[in-house]
Amino acid sequence: KGSALRYKYLNEPIKIDxxxxxxxxxxxxxxxxxxxxxxxxxxxxxxxxLNIIIHFKPHPFSDIAFLSQHxxxxxxxxVEKMLGNMIFNYKVIAGMTTGALLEAGLLGLxxxxxxxxxxxxxxTTFLNPELRIQVSDSKEFQKAxxxxxxxxxxxxxxxxxxxxxSYFEPISASGMATFLP
Numbered sequence: 001k002g003s004a005l006r007y008k009y010l011n012e013p014i015k016i017d018x019x020x021x022x023x024x025x026x027x028x029x030x031x032x033x034x035x036x037x038x039x040x041x042x043x044x045x046x047x048x049x050l051n052i053i054i055h056f057k058p059h060p061f062s063d064i065a066f067l068s069q070h071x072x073x074x075x076x077x078x079v080e081k082m083l084g085n086m087i088f089n090y091k092v093i094a095g096m097t098t099g100a101l102l103e104a105g106l107l108g109l110x111x112x113x114x115x116x117x118x119x120x121x122x123x124t125t126f127l128n129p130e131l132r133i134q135v136s137d138s139k140e141f142q143k144a145x146x147x148x149x150x151x152x153x154x155x156x157x158x159x160x161x162x163x164x165x166s167y168f169e170p171i172s173a174s175g176m177a178t179f180l181p
Contacts, residue, residue, distance in 0.1 A: 024052045028095035031059040045138035105131025
């Protein structure tokens with residue numbers, strides 16, 4: 001447990017209007033290039049037979065020009081806005097190794113975690129597997145995505161405050177001392 005820069009956003013989420021049309025899929029890209037390329041390939045293959053537009057959210061330290069060469073921009077988009085409450089604009093959130101997947105699950109959103117078979121990725125949701133569906137390839141991804149998109153989208157999923165408070169706390173000098181000398 002430690003201070004979280006996004007604690008307020010987790011503690012007091014601002015959900016979008018229920019009547020606003022949500023986009024199908026937001027994919028949170030990891031920081032490393034090989035992981036980005038793997039993830040892009042898995043999700044693009046997973047939606048190739050579907051009428052789904054992917055919104056890719058690069059890691060803040062990513063090279064967007066480089067990613068643009070690996071994403072089919074004729075069908076999909078790169079989102080450059082800050083994540084924050086934008087996360088509520090999507091039916092499904094997907095990714096590999098990011099704390100944002102844990103946050104999405106804690107906020108009651110539908111999460112698909114891609115776990116590569118030969119990987120020792122740190123899974124931020126491993127203590128609470130009910131926060132996500134875990135898949136390992138594009139076929140499993142497609143099956144999970146169809147399942148989540150076919151079910152009724154209910155924005156009244158409760159924010160899991162007990163879990164949020166067990167993982168995160170507000171920023172404080174003592175909490176930040178854990179990260180900064």
